[in-house]
Amino acid sequence: MLCSLSMAQEHEVEIFGTIVEEETGQAVPYATVVVYKNGSKEIVSGATSDDNGNFSLYTKASDFYVEISFMGYKTKVLNNLSAVNNKINLGVISLSQDNLALEEVVVTGEVSKTVFKLDKRVFNVGSDISSTGASALEVLGNVPSVNVSIEGEISLRGSTGVQILINGKPSVLADESSNALGTLTADMIESIEVITNPSAKYEASGTAGILNIILKKEEKEGWNGSISANTGTPDNHSMGISLNRRTEKFNLFTQMGVGYRSLPRDNRAINTNLISNEEIFSNGTAYRDEMFYNITLGTDYHINERNVLTLSGNFAYEIEDQPSETNFKFFDSNNTLVSSWLRNETTEATNPKYQYEFNYKKEFKNSKEHTLQLSALGSFFGKEQSSQFTNSTLSGEDPDSDQQTETEFQQAEYTFKADYTNPITTEYTLEAGAQYVINDVGNDYEVRDFINGNYVTNPNLTNNFEYDQKVLGVYITGAYELEKWGVKLGLRVENTDLSTWLTNTNAYNSRNYTDYFPSLHTSYKINDNVSLQAGYSKRIFRPRLWDLNPFFNIRNNFNIRRGNPNLQPEYTDSFELTGIYKIGKASFSSSIYHKYTTEVVERVSTFIDNVTTTTPENIGTNAAYGFETNGKYSPNNWLSFSGDFNFNYFDRIGSFQSQSFNFSGRQWSTKLGSKIGLPADIDLELTGNYQSGYETVQGNVTGYAFLDLGIRKRILKGKVVVNFGVRDVFESRIFENFVSQQNFETYSLSERGRFITLGVSYGFGKGEAMTYSGRRR
Structure with missing residues (x-):
């Protein structure tokens, strides 16, 4: 050994370097670096390489050698090392594959x-x-x-x-x-x-x-796929096949499906005029019956080890039938029935939709985390819909009228993205990118009233709504991260160019605004079982098409919902402090948060001539303070519990049309689930939910509780899976909304009811059959 190394007996020597794969030059993470005393197997010091293959360790020994090893690679021994200024730079160490060892190795003890x-x-x-x-x-x-x-x-x-x-x-x-x-x-x-x-x-x-x-x-190798058949009540029937084929260069995937479902909804409403004491009562059931077909094709093409192309496309076609029947009753101030009638709806629609996607990802040679990703996504959704509303008078005089509607809706959306990530060092990481989203929508809507034996276009309800939104966003983030502590700063800038146009009345609305969205995150690892995370971000809620579109459904002409073309976006500053901790076999996550929202979008009801019209409006600010905790506990391999509890207190400040909406309230929800492994490879799942009631700007919403149940049976070592599920076992998931104002009151109720489903899947290839998800389209 040289003199400089002999002096290291009194001073620590730092040994550092980078480990890469010999054939590709890619970093080798988690390789083992051990310092041994010369002439023995006595370990002096040791370390493992990080995600970029870098390592660093210290020793006071003066007589040693270094051994570098990783599963599947030949072990490399370095000796006769010399230190300069108490540092030994081993540079780039290349490991070559050990093909014999790869054939014999068995991995054990690797725990998630x-x-x-x-x-x-x-x-x-x-x-x-x-x-x-x-x-x-x-x-x-x-x-x-x-x-x-x-x-x-x-x-x-x-x-x-x-x-x-x-x-x-x-x-x-x-x-x-x-x-x-x-x-x-x-x-x-x-x-x-x-x-x-x-x-x-x-x-x-x-x-x-x-x-x-x-x-x-x-x-990359092998076939995977599944064939599924599902049925249920109300009608919920579907069949599908999914295939995935992986080769050295390609990953090919396809899906095909066909199905039919019926989604009934029971509705009830009461409009009370507090000036005249008149009341209109309505109740009925509306259905959304759908026949649907879809196919997906796609491929990942691995150009080489560091470049991947993805191309995919999806086409779906839906045929809708929406029958409904609503019973209306009109009572005078003495609560005497003045008139009653039935309003029937027959609605038919066809919905073509398709999506196509291109992605390119490049990994740079120095690190697998050093990447460039480009993507382009296009989608289209269309709807051609016609409706016939017919009234049948049961008693008295029917104040409603027969009507027809025609709708032609088209929506095209295009998204272009570029993302670049560069881990400059083991501590510093830079990210930058841009995104451009184009959303182009047209909704041509016509209403015809039955007058003197003919259907006549109603100019007050007929128009063509055009919606064009372009959002350009660019971002940059920088992170500094050590083993136990780190911080990440970011800034995103988004420009929104939005225009809406009612072509028949030439009502034009244009907005162009630029927003800045900073973010700050930090974390600290106390030990292996306890970690803290804190974060801040600014978010936006842009009004959606249906929030802006002034047209409304005339299924119930006494309870109308319509959009607001003048609606402004919401902005939220979100602060969060989270603790993640483990206690034995249980893991928990608890958060304290604060959200401050400006230009809050609320549904506001107005009342004219016994007709309630609900429109989204920007109503002041909302400051929310909350606590959330969730956890999982698995006492053994056949039983597990999971739960979530969320409580928040909110303080509202705002006014609308000279009316003050200042108030405070609280809202909480909880969810508790259990999974039980039964004999014969049967799993039972029970999930209970509760959502508390809460105060709104004009009234209140009541709380509700409901229970979901699921049973799964595995056959042939999981190659066949049978699922039986019941959503809302006791039919208790009921949405009730009260609006109470000086001159009117309204009550509305909506209920989906109980859904029962049965699904069977057969999986082939490497994996199990798919878990049933037939109820979600």
Whole structure:
């Protein structure tokens, strides 16, 4: 040894370097670096390489050698090392594959675990899950804060508004409305990222959260697929097939399905005029019967180890029939029945829709985290609908009239994205990108009244509404992350160019505005069982088409909902402090949050001539303070419990048409579920939900509780799965809304009722049969 190394007996020497694969030059993460005392196997010090293959360790020894090893590669020994200024730079160390060892190796003891990052949690899938052949849905069910029902519905922290990505991008494989996730098996999944408070990297329009499924690169071979048949009551019947073929260069996937469903809804309403004491009562049942067909085709083409192209397309066609019957009764101030009549609706519609997608992803040679991703997505949805409304007088004089409507609706949307990520060092990461979204909509709507034996166009209700919105967003984020602590800053700038036009009346509304959306995230890992995360982000809720479109459904001419072309967007500043902790076999996540929203969109009702018209309006501000906690507990391998509790207190300040809407209130919800493994490979799931009542700007909404039940039976080691489900077992999921004002009161009730479903799936290839999700389109 040289003199400089001998001096290291009194001073620590830093040994550092980068480990790469010899053939490709790619980083080798989690390789083992061990310092041994010369002439023995006595370990002096050790470390593992990070995601970029870098490592660093310290030793006071003066007589040693370094051994670098990783499963499937030949071990490399380095000796005769010399230090300069108490540092030994080993540079780039290349490891070559050991083909013999690869054939003999058996992986054991690799357990799934969660790693906490700055703005997300990463659930790494271990052999305890991947070796079971479970589907992607079952893997998601093991992720903390994520729940998956037996029917396949995914929720994050109790909310179902979850965006699912595959390798950081939208994909038809991530479409919850199909069984696509059933074609992915656990052994294809490397990790799942859970993002509850998105940073500036993601578009500013709000979601409940993001789940990003990262697939393994090396899992490219084999067939996977499933055939399913489902039935239920009310009518809910479908058949489908999903196929996924992986080769060295290609990943081909396709889905085909056909089905029929009927979605009944019971409605009741009471309009009370407090000036004249007159009352109009209505109740009835509306159906939405649908016959649907769909096909999806797509491929991932691996140009080489670092470049992947994805092309996919989807086409669906729906045929709708919407019959309804509503019974009306008109009472005078003495509560005497003046008249009653039936209003019948016959509505027919056809809905063509298609989507196509292009993605390109490049990984740079120095690191698999150094990436460039480009994508383009186009979609179209059309609707041609005609309705006939016919009244039948039962007693007295019918104040309603026969009517007809015609609707031609077309919506085209195009999204272009570019995302660049560069881990400059092991501590610093830079992200930048841009997104451009074009949304072009036309809705030509005509209403005809039956007058003197003829249908005559009603000019007050007939118009053509054109909606054109373009949103351009650019972002940049920077992160500094150490082993226990890190911080991430980001800024997103979005320009919105929106125009709406009522062509018949030439009412034009144009808005162009630019918004800044900063984000800040930090995390601190106290130990392996306790971590803290804090975050801030600014979000926007842009009025949707139906919020702006002034047309309304005339199914009930006494309770009308219509849009508001002058509606402004909501803005929310969101603050969150989250603790993630484990206690034995239980894992918990608890958050304290504050959300301050301006230009709050509320549904406001007005009352004229016994007709209630509900329109969205911007009403002041809302300051909400809340606490949420959720957890999972699995005392053994056949029993697990999951729960979620959310409480918030809100303070409203606002006014509309000289009326003050200042008030405070509280709202809470809870969800408790259990999964029980029974003999004969049968799983039972029970999920109870409660949503409290809460005060609104003009009245209140009542609370409700409901119970869902599911049973799953596995046959042939999971190749066949039979599911039986009952949603809303006691038919208690009832929505009631009261509006109480100085001159009028309204009451409305809506109920879907009980749904019973039965599904059978057969899976072939590497994985199990798909979990049934036939009730979601």
